Amino acid sequence: MLTQYPWVSVKNQERKHIEIGVMLTLLVAIISFYSIPDFNDGVITEKPYVPPPVEVINIPATIQPPEVVKPLRPTMVVESETEDIDIAMEEIFVAMDEYDFLLEAPAPLDPIVPFWVAEVKPIPVGGWGVLNQNVVYPPIAIEARQEGKVIVEVLIGLDGIAKDPKFLVSLPGTGFDEAALAAILETRFEPAYQRDKPVLVRMAIPVDFKLR
Numbered sequence: 001m002l003t004q005y006p007w008v009s010v011k012n013q014e015r016k017h018i019e020i021g022v023m024l025t026l027l028v029a030i031i032s033f034y035s036i037p038d039f040n041d042g043v044i045t046e047k048p049y050v051p052p053p054v055e056v057i058n059i060p061a062t063i064q065p066p067e068v069v070k071p072l073r074p075t076m077v078v079e080s081e082t083e084d085i086d087i088a089m090e091e092i093f094v095a096m097d098e099y100d101f102l103l104e105a106p107a108p109l110d111p112i113v114p115f116w117v118a119e120v121k122p123i124p125v126g127g128w129g130v131l132n133q134n135v136v137y138p139p140i141a142i143e144a145r146q147e148g149k150v151i152v153e154v155l156i157g158l159d160g161i162a163k164d165p166k167f168l169v170s171l172p173g174t175g176f177d178e179a180a181l182a183a184i185l186e187t188r189f190e191p192a193y194q195r196d197k198p199v200l201v202r203m204a205i206p207v208d209f210k211l212r
Contacts, residue, residue: 114155114200120193122156122201134183135207138175147211150180153204160189168204180207 124130141148151169154162162184170177184205192201 114202115192115194116202118192118194118199118201122160122189122192122203125160125188125190131183131187131205131207134186135209136179136183137209137211138179140175141209142211144174145211146174147209148174148176149206149208150176151204151206152180152184153202154184155200155202156189156191157200158191158198160191162187162189169206176207176209179209183207 148171149169150167150171153166153168155164157163165181165184167177184207191198193199
């Protein structure tokens with residue numbers, strides 16, 4: 001029969017072995033912690049830049065003294081003989097008489113400026129119906145059954161004749177421009193009046209082309 005000793009039993013020595021293992025583990029950990037070198041000693045940390053203090057100097061405002069204007073010395077009046085002055089003035093007037101033709105003002109011109117708006121507007125002699133009678137409807141527009149409106153600006157002279165025509169509204173290629181211009185230049189107008197005087201005036205004359 002085998003005799004069992006209690007100090008040989010693993011079961012009885014289990015707690016003791018565990019305690020010894022834990023103590024050895026803690027001892028190894030402590031030794032390792034102190035034996036590992038510190039790597040943070042070689043790291044260079046950048047310090048924030050702190051600008052040096054700036055000294056502020058208060059400069060007082062400069063005041064400029066007012067400019068002192070020295071009074072001018074009075075001019076000395078020198079007496080002269082009146083006879084010398086009279087002789088000098090006569091010589092000047094004689095010299096000016098030789099160039100009177102240069103001093104004469106030119107004859108005033110009487111330019112006739114055309115008006116845009118007059119008190120009495122020009123109208124065709126016999127009324128506006130005379131202008132419509134002078135209008136010849138273009139045959140090409142009649143065949144095309146085309147209608148339109150042309151506006152011609154003219155200068156009505158003192159004699160009532162239309163001059164210097166300009167098209168404000170034009171219909172090229174229809175024959176309307178030529179027919180309107182021919183009718184206006186053929187028509188005699190009564191001149192415009194401004195303050196009971198005949199004047200030149202520019203006016204726009206519309207000519208309507210409508211088929212009946």
